[in-house]
Structure formats: C-alpha cells, structure tokens
Amino acid sequence: MDWTLIISRAVEAGIGSEAIIYALAAIGLNVQFGYTGLLNFGQAGFLAIGAYSIAVTVATFGLPFFLGVGIGLLLAAVLALLLGIPTLRLRADYLAIVTIAAAEIVRLVVRSVALSDTFGGTDGLQAFSGSFYDMNPYPPGEYGIPPIIGFDNRSMWVLTVGWVLVAIASFILFMAMKSPWGRVLKAIREDEDAVRSLGKNVFSYKMQALVIGGVIGSMAGFIFALSRSAVQPDLYSTDLTFYAYTVLILGGAARILGPIVGSMLFWLLLILIGTGLENAVNTGTITFITVNQVGAIRLMLVGLGLILLLIYRPQGIFGDKREISLDAR
Amino acid sequence: MHAESLPAGKTAALKAFEGMAAEPGVAKPDPILVVDNVVRRFGGLTAVNVNHVEIQRGSITALIGPNGAGKTTFFNQLTGFDTADEGQWTFNGRNMNGVSAYKVARQGMVRTFQLTKALSKLTVIENMRLGAQAQRGENFFRGLFPALWRGQEDEITLQAEELLERFKLDAKRDDFAGSLSGGQRKLLEMARALMGKPELVMLDEPMAGVNPALTQSLLGHVKNLRELGMTVLFVEHDMDMVRDISDWVIVMAQGQVIAEGPPDSVMSDHRVVDAYLGAHHDAPLSAEEEERQLHEAEAELEKEVKE
Numbered sequence: 001m002d003w004t005l006i007i008s009r010a011v012e013a014g015i016g017s018e019a020i021i022y023a024l025a026a027i028g029l030n031v032q033f034g035y036t037g038l039l040n041f042g043q044a045g046f047l048a049i050g051a052y053s054i055a056v057t058v059a060t061f062g063l064p065f066f067l068g069v070g071i072g073l074l075l076a077a078v079l080a081l082l083l084g085i086p087t088l089r090l091r092a093d094y095l096a097i098v099t100i101a102a103a104e105i106v107r108l109v110v111r112s113v114a115l116s117d118t119f120g121g122t123d124g125l126q127a128f129s130g131s132f133y134d135m136n137p138y139p140p141g142e143y144g145i146p147p148i149i150g151f152d153n154r155s156m157w158v159l160t161v162g163w164v165l166v167a168i169a170s171f172i173l174f175m176a177m178k179s180p181w182g183r184v185l186k187a188i189r190e191d192e193d194a195v196r197s198l199g200k201n202v203f204s205y206k207m208q209a210l211v212i213g214g215v216i217g218s219m220a221g222f223i224f225a226l227s228r229s230a231v232q233p234d235l236y237s238t239d240l241t242f243y244a245y246t247v248l249i250l251g252g253a254a255r256i257l258g259p260i261v262g263s264m265l266f267w268l269l270l271i272l273i274g275t276g277l278e279n280a281v282n283t284g285t286i287t288f289i290t291v292n293q294v295g296a297i298r299l300m301l302v303g304l305g306l307i308l309l310l311i312y313r314p315q316g317i318f319g320d321k322r323e324i325s326l327d328a329r
Numbered sequence: 330m331h332a333e334s335l336p337a338g339k340t341a342a343l344k345a346f347e348g349m350a351a352e353p354g355v356a357k358p359d360p361i362l363v364v365d366n367v368v369r370r371f372g373g374l375t376a377v378n379v380n381h382v383e384i385q386r387g388s389i390t391a392l393i394g395p396n397g398a399g400k401t402t403f404f405n406q407l408t409g410f411d412t413a414d415e416g417q418w419t420f421n422g423r424n425m426n427g428v429s430a431y432k433v434a435r436q437g438m439v440r441t442f443q444l445t446k447a448l449s450k451l452t453v454i455e456n457m458r459l460g461a462q463a464q465r466g467e468n469f470f471r472g473l474f475p476a477l478w479r480g481q482e483d484e485i486t487l488q489a490e491e492l493l494e495r496f497k498l499d500a501k502r503d504d505f506a507g508s509l510s511g512g513q514r515k516l517l518e519m520a521r522a523l524m525g526k527p528e529l530v531m532l533d534e535p536m537a538g539v540n541p542a543l544t545q546s547l548l549g550h551v552k553n554l555r556e557l558g559m560t561v562l563f564v565e566h567d568m569d570m571v572r573d574i575s576d577w578v579i580v581m582a583q584g585q586v587i588a589e590g591p592p593d594s595v596m597s598d599h600r601v602v603d604a605y606l607g608a609h610h611d612a613p614l615s616a617e618e619e620e621r622q623l624h625e626a627e628a629e630l631e632k633e634v635k636e
C-alpha cells in the first residue's frame with residue numbers, strides 16, 4: 001500500500017478544482033434550498049450556462065474572455081427569472097419539476113447535432129481558456145508541500161481564482177444572511193403565508209434567492225470549464241446537481257461554512273476510498289474485487305456514509321440540531 | 330380601574346353603536362372597512378356571498394357563525410390571501426380588491442391565522458423584528474452594509490422588547506419560537522402583528538387551542554388594542570368570549586351575513602338561532618297536525634298487518 005500516494009491524492013482532491021466547483025454549486029443551492037427552502041434541482045443547468053458562455057464566446061465567436069464571463073452571469077440570472085416567474089407563485093414542488101427539466105433542456109440543446117457548429121455537439125468545445133491562463137502570475141513549476149501536495153502553475157492559478165470566488169461569495173452571503181434581508185428568507189423557508197401577512201413581498205424575495213443562487217452556480221461553471229480547458233455537455237447532467245446537494249447536506253444547510261467544508265470533505269473521502277481501494281487491489285491486499293469494480297464500490301460506500309449521516313446527524317457537520325428538530329406541530 | 334367605569338375605548342365604541350338598527354349591512358358612523366357584494370365560489374359551492382357590511386373604527390367586532398359559514402374564507406378575501414370572484418371593499422376609503430396580501434398588510438390591515446403561524450425556527454425576538462415595516466436592511470444590497478440599517482434595527486428591537494414585555498414573553502426572548510406552548514405562540518403571533526403598527530387587526534380564532542388560564546390574558550390584550558386606538562375584527566366560536574369583549578357582532582351563515590347587533594341581543598335574534606340550530610326546531614305542533622300524524626301512523630300499521 002502506497003499511503004503517501006493515497007493521502008496525497010485525497011488531500012489534493014479536497015482542495016482541488018472539484019472541491020471548488022462543488023463548493024460554489026452548493027453555495028448557490030444553500031441560498032435557494034438552505035435559507036429560502038426553494039428546491040432547485042437544476043443547478044447543473046446553471047453551471048452549464050456559465051461554462052458554455054465562456055466557451056462559446058471565446059472559442060466559437062472569438063470574442064474577449066471577460067465578455068464571456070459577463071454573458072454567463074447575465075444568462076444565469078435570465079434563466080433564474082424565466083424559471084421563477086411561472087413557478088414561484090405555485091407550490092414548492094413545481095419549481096423542483098421545472099428546474100430539473102430546464103437543466104436537461106440546457107444540456108440537450110448544447111449537445112444537439114443541429115447546433116454543433118456553435119456548441120460543439122457531444123465533444124463540446126476546447127481552446128477557450130488561453131487568455132485566462134495568460135493572466136497566470138505563477139511562473140511554471142511545481143508548487144505545494146512535497147510529498148503530499150503538489151500542483152503545477154496552471155492548477156495553482158485556477159485554485160487561486162476559485163478559492164477567492166468561494167471566499168467572496170461566502171462573505172457576501174455571510175453579510176446578507178445576518179441582515180434583515182436574510183431574516184426574511186429564513187422566515188419564508190418556514191411559512192411564506194405568515195411572511196406575506198407581515199407585509200413582505202414573498203415572490204420578490206424568492207426570485208432574488210433564485211437569481212443569486214443561479215449566478216453563483218454559473219461561477220462554478222466558469223471554474224469547471226477553465227480547470228479542464230474544455231466543456232463537454234454530459235458533465236452537466238443531473239448527477240452534478242445531486243452531488244452538490246450531497247455536499248450541502250454533508251456540510252450542513254443554512255450554514256455559511258457548510259457547503260465549503262462539505263465539498264472539501266466529500267472529495268477528500270471519495271478520492272481516499274477510491275485510490276485506497278485501487279491501491280489495495282493492485283498490491284494484492286484485497287483480492288475479492290477487481291480494479292474495474294472500485295468505481296462502483298466507492299459510490300456505494302459514499303451512499304452508505306450519507307445514509308448514516310442522515311440518520312445520526314441530519315443537520316450535517318455545522319447544522320444546528322435545534323433548527324432541525326423543532327417542528328411546528 | 331374602578332369596577333363601574335368602563336375604559337375610554339369601550340365607552341366610545343358603545344356610544345357609536347347606540348341606537349343602531351340591528352340589521353345586516355347597517356351603516357356605521359365611521360367605518361374603517363366597507364364591503365360590497367363579495368362573492369367567492371368553489372365550483373358549485375358559494376362559500377361567501379356578502380352583500381354589504383361595515384366595520385366601525387375603534388371597535389371590537391366579532392364575526393361568528395356555525396362551522397362552514399364562510400368566515401375564514403371571507404377573511405382570506407379581505408386580506409388578499411384568496412381572490413374574490415366578485416365584489417369590492419374599501420379600507421380607509423381605498424379600494425382593496427385585487428390587492429396582494431403583502432400590500433394589504435402594508436396598508437395597515439394585519440391578520441393572524443386560525444392555525445398559528447409562529448416561525449418556529451426563528452427566535453422569538455427575530456419573529457418580532459420580522460413584523461416591522463419598511464426596514465432598510467430588507468433590501469439585499471443595503472443589507473450588505475450593516476451601517477445602513479443598524480440604527481433602525483435597534484429601534485425595532487426596542488419596540489419588539491416593549492411588546493414582548495406587554496405580552497409577558499420577554500423571558501422567552503432568545504428561545505426558538507418552536508419551543509413555545511400553543512398559547513404563547515398565539516400571543517407571539519398577535520404581538521408580531523402589532524410590530525407593523527396596524528390600524529385594523531384581524532384575528533382568526535384567537536382563542537382556539539388556548540388553555541383557560543391564558544384566555545383571560547389574551548382577552549385583556551385584545552381589549553387593550555381598542556384602547557390603543559386599533560380596530561379589531563375577530564372570528565370566534567366561544568360565545569362567552571364574544572359576549573365579554575365585543576362591541577358589535579356580525580353573524581354569518583352559509584356565506585351570507587344574516588344578522589348584526591350588540592352581543593347581548595344578537596344571540597336571541599331568531600335568524601341567528603335558526604342558523605345555529607336549524608329552522609323550526611322549536612315550532613310547537615298544532616292539534617290538527619298531531620291528529621294527522623297519528624292517522625298516518627295508524628294507516629301504516631294497518632297496512633303492514635294486512636300484508
């Protein structure tokens with residue numbers, strides 16, 4: 001067993017680009033689901049919009065990179081408005097249905113053959129991240145703490161930008177949730193009729209939460225696209241949304257640090273188990289499974305872990321038990 | 330307070346109602362709420378069909394009626410929680426039909442609910458703060474800068490603490506509302522509604538599920554609202570309570586206002602008795618009627634014997 005390799009891979013995953021992507025996606029969900037109680041099952045669609053906005057703007061149309069960023073943020077807000085206008089006046093389940101369908105529509109549109117000149121079909125798009133990496137201040141080389149952590153200069157640039165985005169988004173939410181604005185959101189999560197009877201425009205607040213969460217989701221899409229220097233439509237399927245929910249619930253919903261720690265821990269454990277099992281099989285420590293089965297078993301173990309978490313600690317790592325256990329009647 | 334002297338608000342309200350005809354839809358000297366032809370249908374069922382009703386400013390008006398009379402539906406129409414099919418109503422002279430619930434509340438017409446809606450995962454003080462109107466920090470961008478709303482928040486907190494003290498909830502200030510008893514939740518809901526400084530407080534069954542000890546204190550609070558210059562309209566089933574605190578009673582049955590009047594006399598109004606107990610429940614049988622029924626019964630018996 002090569003423990004250095006296993007631990008190194010796990011720690012790198014825990015602070016790497018996946019952790020950033022899922023942290024941002026889960027921060028967006030935290031605004032919507034954690035604080036406001038909106039069931040957005042289409043967060044993958046918002047990530048796809050962010051990722052494809054950069055890719056299409058730069059790779060297909062040859063326009064500047066930052067224009068793509070602007071378009072991504074704008075389109076995410078527009079998508080949120082489009083989803084919210086018909087559904088936010090209805091019961092919560094309708095938003096869930098509409099968002100899950102909308103995310104699939106986004107994915108099917110960008111992978112369609114008819115539009116492959118623009119979106120690149122199932123292969124997606126490449127060669128759009130040049131101007132992003134041109135801004136890289138890190139000279140080529142290896143960075144980190146050998147032998148555990150080691151990133152090249154390109155990864156370092158993605159990680160820096162990514163974690164700064166996470167920090168900014170979290171700080172803004174921290175301030176917002178402490179304010180009377182955040183109080184209204186939390187009250188809507190409890191009982192929107194009560195909030196309405198106190199003179200608050202519930203529809204407007206729910207729309208704001210949906211837009212803010214979606215825009216943060218599109219930032220996750222930026223990092224997703226840039227860290228791989230490629231976009232592929234099938235990476236933005238519904239699994240992504242549900243992994244993001246897993247991350248959020250693991251860390252603790254309605255907590256600022258919940259999605260961040262949840263995401264780091266989720267990736268650390270996932271890679272630790274995966275690499276550990278692979279290594280054990282390769283070195284002959286475990287003989288009853290093959291390397292090809294490791295991927296599936298890894299997900300089974302994650303699923304088991306989540307079930308145990310929901311039974312024994314439903315509020316997640318940071319959640320407040322009292323917030324969960326108190327029930328109206 | 331001396332036992333014989335009534336509080337000022339009560340005296341004023343009684344004076345306003347003095348000599349008023351006890352007829353449904355009677356005009357009041359200074360109505361805060363005027364309702365005309367409000368109709369709400371659920372499929373074939375007409376749940377509410379109110380021709381005309383006025384609520385006197387500064388009074389405590391009770392809305393009573395048997396189960397299914399449409400009282401809560403009527404409440405929902407007036408407060409914008411449900412859309413009326415027809416009709417219009419004015420609050421302080423302003424037309425209110427089609428106005429959404431949150432705007433109704435901002436105009437000064439605040440309601441509570443039959444099933445208490447205390448926000449159980451917020452603390453008591455946060456529940457109270459939420460009730461305040463026109464908060465600067467409730468805008469997302471301004472909310473990010475505490476300097477812009479901290480001062481107002483302190484004022485709101487002070488106001489909330491005063492109300493909590495009045496409603497004897499100050500000891501629960503930092504507890505989650507979910508940990509309160511049913512009666513305390515009713516108190517909190519009422520106190521929270523007052524944070525918005527309403528003119529008309531609409532209470533939907535304020536006494537439902539409250540233990541008798543707390544009932545007295547709740548009654549006191551409702552009476553106190555009138556003394557503070559507010560108008561109260563409430564739905565209630567408990568007739569003792571209605572008699573105790575209301576200045577005027579409106580009776581609904583099958584969606585319509587069937588009677589109005591002072592609490593002492595309205596309960597003996599034949600229309601009200603009929604609505605609660607059914608018409609003819611106490612009509613005496615005449616001699617001929619008795620005779621006829623007897624013959625019918627005999628004929629039936631004979632028929633059975635022959636067969």
